[in-house]
Amino acid sequence: MKNVLLGVTGSIAAYKAAEIASLLVKKDINVDVIMTKSAQEFIKPLTFQSLTKNRVYTDTFEEFTPSEIKHISLAKKIDLCIIAPASANIIGKIANGIADDMLSTVVMAIRDKPIYIAPAMNTGMYENPIVQDNIKKLAGYGYKFIEPKESLLACGDLGKGALQDVNIIANILLENLN
Numbered sequence: 001m002k003n004v005l006l007g008v009t010g011s012i013a014a015y016k017a018a019e020i021a022s023l024l025v026k027k028d029i030n031v032d033v034i035m036t037k038s039a040q041e042f043i044k045p046l047t048f049q050s051l052t053k054n055r056v057y058t059d060t061f062e063e064f065t066p067s068e069i070k071h072i073s074l075a076k077k078i079d080l081c082i083i084a085p086a087s088a089n090i091i092g093k094i095a096n097g098i099a100d101d102m103l104s105t106v107v108m109a110i111r112d113k114p115i116y117i118a119p120a121m122n123t124g125m126y127e128n129p130i131v132q133d134n135i136k137k138l139a140g141y142g143y144k145f146i147e148p149k150e151s152l153l154a155c156g157d158l159g160k161g162a163l164q165d166v167n168i169i170a171n172i173l174l175e176n177l178n
């Protein structure tokens with residue numbers, strides 16, 4: 001059985017990550033979910049727990065399996081990591097070597113596994129040169145970006161920044177796993 005780590009961050013699109021989890025589970029993939037504190041403002045861990053049948057990780061220091069250091073064992077266990085939706089903040093943190101929550105800490109610990117990032121944010125945020133520099137920097141390190149699409153965004157702006165379609169995201173991941 002393949003293992004996917006799904007990181008969910010604080011975006012209005014966080015609810016769409018539940019569909020990604022569901023699509024992968026239906027393909028017999030084990031999905032472990034890490035949610036940031038902000039992500040939990042939008043959707044509850046229970047949604048992902050129910051869909052994946054796994055406990056959801058939200059806190060680096062909540063070590064509920066005493067025989068493991070979870071941020072390391074998770075990083076070793078997985079075949080692939082996907083962060084969807086990825087906030088401007090998580091992209092900036094990863095690009096700058098910050099590991100101050102469970103998601104950024106696990107991502108820091110992953111070696112030799114594909115890490116996909118599907119950004120979702122307001123067009124102004126997405127086009128901010130700092131965000132674009134961070135994306136270029138991470139792409140240079142081998143991180144794979146799933147480009148956002150142009151859409152009428154929740155804030156009312158029309159432009160690029162909406163999370164790519166969940167079916168497209170799931171298919172990219174499934175292709176890689178096969």
Ligand SMILES: Cc1cc2nc3c(=O)[nH]c(=O)nc-3n(C[C@H](O)[C@H](O)[C@H](O)COP(=O)(O)O)c2cc1C
Binds near residue numbers: 036120
């Ligand atoms: C209603 C609302 C919607 C938001 N949507 C996004 C978003 O789509 N993308 C983004 O980068 N930040 C968004 N933010 C801001 C992030 O939640 C904020 O920067 C947060 O610190 C991100 O934390 P995280 O990366 O740890 O999840 C939103 C905030 C609010 C209040």
